[in-house]
Amino acid sequence: MPVYDYRAKNPEAACAYCRDRFEAVRSLTQEPLRTCPYCGAEVVKLISAPAIGRSKSKLDDRAKAAGFHKLKRVDQGAFEKLY
Ligand SMILES: [Zn+2]
Structure with missing residues (x-):
């Protein structure tokens, strides 16, 4: 509600x-x-106030929904795919 x-x-x-x-x-x-x-x-x-854009997770959700992938740099030249 x-x-x-x-x-x-x-x-x-x-x-x-x-x-x-x-x-x-x-x-x-x-x-x-x-x-x-x-x-x-x-x-x-x-x-x-609209909640969109306020939190980092929302931004991630939108990026994910838009088909972007997020890569986390775990080592020199190595990336871990977060999604
Ligand atoms: Zn009162």
């Missing part, structure tokens, strides 16, 4: 849980969260 980031609309009237940023798992059939489950303060959904 997707995880969304939420934050209190008005941090002044928010509790410690929702003041900064919290994650909430919502199924696709559920309405987006509108209020903090703890204090009931109004919350807004944050747009999460």
Whole structure:
């Protein structure tokens, strides 16, 4: 299920849980969260940054999917094929 980031609309009237940023798992059939489950303060959904390109493994996955091979140099002139 997707995880969304939420934050209190008005941090002044928010509790410690929702003041900064919290994650909430919502199924696709559920309405987006509108209020903090703890204090009931109004919350807004944050747009999460796309995960693509953030991690090395994702980059490897994309290279692999594109048909590239990754070689690790293990010795002078010797390469180990990682995939
Ligand atoms: Zn709260």
